[in-house]
Amino acid sequence: MNVLLMAYGTPYAPEEVEPYYTDIRRGRRPSEELLKELSERYEAIGKSPLNEITLAQAVRLQALLNLEAPPYPKRLLGPFPPRAPHGPARVYVGTKHWHPSIGEAVAAMHEDGVRRAVAIVAAPHYSLRSVAEYREKVDSALKALPEPIDFVWVESYEAHPGLIAAYARRLEEVIWRLKNPGKAAYVFTAHSIPLSAVEKGDPYPRQVEKTAELIAKRLALPRFYVAYQSAGRTPEPWLGPDINELLRTLREEGYEEVAVQAVGFPADHLEVFYDLDLEAQASARELGLRLLRARSLNADLDYIQVLRDLVEAAWPR
Structure with missing residues (x-):
């Protein structure tokens, strides 16, 4: 083979x-x-x-x-x-x-x-x-x-049982660190793509949402959201909501804690370390949110x- x-x-x-x-x-x-x-x-x-x-x-x-x-x-x-x-x-x-x-x-x-x-x-x-x-x-x-x-x-x-279990296992580690898991917001992220691809029937957003739904169901999460990150530097519109925009919305809705899991990125790399651990974390601090990210699958x-x-x-x- x-x-x-x-x-x-x-x-x-x-x-x-x-x-x-x-x-x-x-x-x-x-x-x-x-x-x-x-x-x-x-x-x-x-x-x-x-x-x-x-x-x-x-x-x-x-x-x-x-x-x-x-x-x-x-x-x-x-x-x-x-x-x-x-x-x-x-x-x-x-x-x-x-x-x-x-x-x-x-x-x-x-x-x-x-x-x-x-x-x-x-x-x-x-x-x-x-x-x-x-x-x-x-x-x-x-x-x-x-x-x-x-x-x-x-x-x-996107729906492989082993994948869902692996993601759920890592998100559960974060849940144990939350001060009030029942009142936290749970956000699943993936790399954004141009809206033009979605308009052509790209199954990507549906598959990302499916992964998020299955993890949320496995952990019986009270609520969850899907956000996108790392949009390209082009004039065309990209799929959203952007994670930083969603964090702002969540704070306005009264949330104080957010658990984030990058389901579109199995491995750690620039988009995880910079866009989530630095940029999104900075947005959360500015908004007065406590943000915890689940670790990646890696190897x-x-x-x-x-x-x-x-x-x-x-x-x-």
Whole structure:
């Protein structure tokens, strides 16, 4: 079994911010103002751990896919997943906007003799501006190959029971820290997308709302809200409400505590550390709100088990 695990990617060093941002902008160099703003954001958080987390996810996913149940009674050692009938597994990493790029990963797979693989993005929700663009990059890389690779895609997994349980587990940790959980507001966030994509029928907001609903139901939350963050710097309108705007509304409604969970971001990176831990936290302090954020899934075992389930279910029998 072969897997292409994809993530957004992030620069490793300050001098890489400009080419990284240029790639995000499809080859158009950012203005000095935009470049300065993004560079300052990276300086503010220190360093994004996204690349390291993605590599750790790949290593652990490969190990879990290759795990063989030991010949001992389950009653002694607990439940072990049986080895799936797919042979040895190898997981390749490709990032959307940095290195190793998706094109580099696909080329490496072909060089290794891979002719069939599962493609999965480390993001639970499908969007024309996310998973669809990853697919475009894979298709573009395939055109450069002398022989094709047959990719089976996992395009979304917003309602996977393991994903919902993992998110709920982390939000429950925050609930224990609230002064009055019954009177707190619960906010689930995801990356904003242009409204033009939503108007074209993009299922993204419905999938984000579904994830939020299932977590809220599992924890019997008294109330919850969905907000968006990290909108692009373009003149077109983006999907809202923005998390900072929602915080203002919640304070006006009398809330004093807010629990936030970034369900659109499995891993810690710039949008989590800067947009939530710094910017949204600053907004909350200014408003007199106590804001607590649930920790991310990262490369924790419960999330890797979700990825394993999805990959094994997608692999052709």
